[in-house]
Amino acid sequence: MDNRFAGFQEKRMKIFGEIVEMYWNDRLNTADDLNKLADDIRVKYNFTDQDLPFIKDHIRIAMGLDPKGGREFSDELDIVKKSEAVGETIIAKIDGACKYCEDPDCSGHCKYEAQIYRRNEGPVIENNKCLSCGGCVVSCDFGALADKIEFIPLIDLLKSKSRKVFAVVAPAIAGQFGEDVTLGQLRSAFRVMGFEDMIEVAMFADILSIREAFEFSSLVKTEKDFFLTSCCCPVWFNLTRKGYPEMYRHMSPSVSPMIASGRFLKELYKDAAVVFFAPCIAKKAEINEPELRGAIDFVINFRELAEIFNALKIHPKDLPGDEKDQASLGGRLYAKTGGVSFSVKTVVNRLEPSRVIKLKSKRVDGVKNCKELLDRLNAGEEIDANFIEGMGCSGGCVGGPRTNIDADRATRIVNETGEDSYILTPFDNMNVMIVLRQSGIHSIEEIVQNRHVSELLKRE
Numbered sequence: 001m002d003n004r005f006a007g008f009q010e011k012r013m014k015i016f017g018e019i020v021e022m023y024w025n026d027r028l029n030t031a032d033d034l035n036k037l038a039d040d041i042r043v044k045y046n047f048t049d050q051d052l053p054f055i056k057d058h059i060r061i062a063m064g065l066d067p068k069g070g071r072e073f074s075d076e077l078d079i080v081k082k083s084e085a086v087g088e089t090i091i092a093k094i095d096g097a098c099k100y101c102e103d104p105d106c107s108g109h110c111k112y113e114a115q116i117y118r119r120n121e122g123p124v125i126e127n128n129k130c131l132s133c134g135g136c137v138v139s140c141d142f143g144a145l146a147d148k149i150e151f152i153p154l155i156d157l158l159k160s161k162s163r164k165v166f167a168v169v170a171p172a173i174a175g176q177f178g179e180d181v182t183l184g185q186l187r188s189a190f191r192v193m194g195f196e197d198m199i200e201v202a203m204f205a206d207i208l209s210i211r212e213a214f215e216f217s218s219l220v221k222t223e224k225d226f227f228l229t230s231c232c233c234p235v236w237f238n239l240t241r242k243g244y245p246e247m248y249r250h251m252s253p254s255v256s257p258m259i260a261s262g263r264f265l266k267e268l269y270k271d272a273a274v275v276f277f278a279p280c281i282a283k284k285a286e287i288n289e290p291e292l293r294g295a296i297d298f299v300i301n302f303r304e305l306a307e308i309f310n311a312l313k314i315h316p317k318d319l320p321g322d323e324k325d326q327a328s329l330g331g332r333l334y335a336k337t338g339g340v341s342f343s344v345k346t347v348v349n350r351l352e353p354s355r356v357i358k359l360k361s362k363r364v365d366g367v368k369n370c371k372e373l374l375d376r377l378n379a380g381e382e383i384d385a386n387f388i389e390g391m392g393c394s395g396g397c398v399g400g401p402r403t404n405i406d407a408d409r410a411t412r413i414v415n416e417t418g419e420d421s422y423i424l425t426p427f428d429n430m431n432v433m434i435v436l437r438q439s440g441i442h443s444i445e446e447i448v449q450n451r452h453v454s455e456l457l458k459r460e
Contacts, residue, residue, distance in 0.1 A: 054096030134281025158194035175413030184321030202327030235392025262295030279400030
């Protein structure tokens with residue numbers, strides 16, 4: 001095993017941090033600056049001259065750009081300055097490291113979805129079943145696979161203040177930057193960085209809980225009916241859509257809370273940019289799906305955000321907290337397995353307390369378990385449930401591949417943060433009604449009746 005490449009996942013984050021610090025402080029302006037950075041990295045991590053193409057491509061990926069087979073730097077900084085989005089594909093293959101890996105984890109990681117075959121020139125995905133979970137990236141410690149990082153194209157926008165830029169955070173962010181760091185302190189940290197405000201996507205999870213409660217009531221009329229939630233997880237959604245077309249017919253047509261947040265914010269604040277902070281890689285792919293494109297401008301994950309805070313010397317724990325209860329207990333619990341079911345059930349019980357057929361949920365997490373359940377449903381096996389919730393990561397979003405703390409600890413903190421909200425259920429969230437009123441809705445029932453709002457919340 002060649003130790004130059006071992007542990008590159010963490011080295012990659014440190015390289016990203018150096019790029020952030022340099023670009024933010026106007027010390028990265030020319031191709032010569034990029035070449036010097038590449039050479040400094042070569043020396044710092046004991047790479048050889050032959051490894052420079054590999055290093056240069058990782059610099060490009062850290063800037064949100066495609067690899068170029070190690071070619072010399074030319075117009076990369078000009079492209080970044082003009083970029084308004086990071087293009088597909090999100091996961092890139094980089095030459096130069098795969099041949100040194102003697103025990104590849106990537107080849108077995110996707111045995112439940114897209115089979116990855118390792119060849120001398122690098123990993124190859126042989127079919128179109130990729131769910132964009134990013135697990136192969138996390139399992140590749142040699143840097144042969146990497147996801148593009150979307151922060152560098154955002155820096156000029158934040159510094160210029162030419163547009164309002166909103167930070168929308170996933171519920172799983174609780175505890176990711178310190179057990180005692182509050183959501184209000186994170187809001188202050190984002191404002192220091194230049195964001196207009198931080199919005200909890202859990203508030204839009206509340207909106208989707210209400211919509212899916214109405215959908216459940218409309219579609220589940222008999223003991224044999226069942227409903228698949230589409231909320232939150234693009235891995236679960238894509239697994240169903242790509243592999244189980246019959247089951248896909250039972251899935252809610254609603255978008256995820258992330259997409260809903262971008263659509264509503266851009267309607268309320270014309271010309272605004274919206275950045276989503278996520279525990280995973282899959283959300284980077286979700287925003288590029290044709291029917292969803294334009295709602296969210298950039299996705300940055302928690303591990304990347306930790307490096308950004310460090311590079312910019314922003315310490316959330318030392319900042320005053322601007323605390324706001326934007327979301328309910330139910331919305332905040334979307335971060336963990338069972339949270340969607342809990343939240344939707346509270347609304348169903350409020351809408352129809354005397355309903356004969358009660359919402360009975362089945363919750364699964366991890367791709368293997370999701371696939372096994374879909375196989376059973378597809379085979380016609382009866383499941384003692386009528387509301388099916390799937391999460392691609394074990395434990396739910398708190399177990400995402402780009403989190404900073406372990407899932408058990410994150411679950412505990414998410415529970416505590418949810419219980420800290422003065423808003424018990426989505427039905428009680430007056431913030432939801434304020435948002436909906438600005439879109440022409442004056443009663444909760446109109447969430448499925450109002451054509452305009454339906455379009456905002458509908459996938460296709």
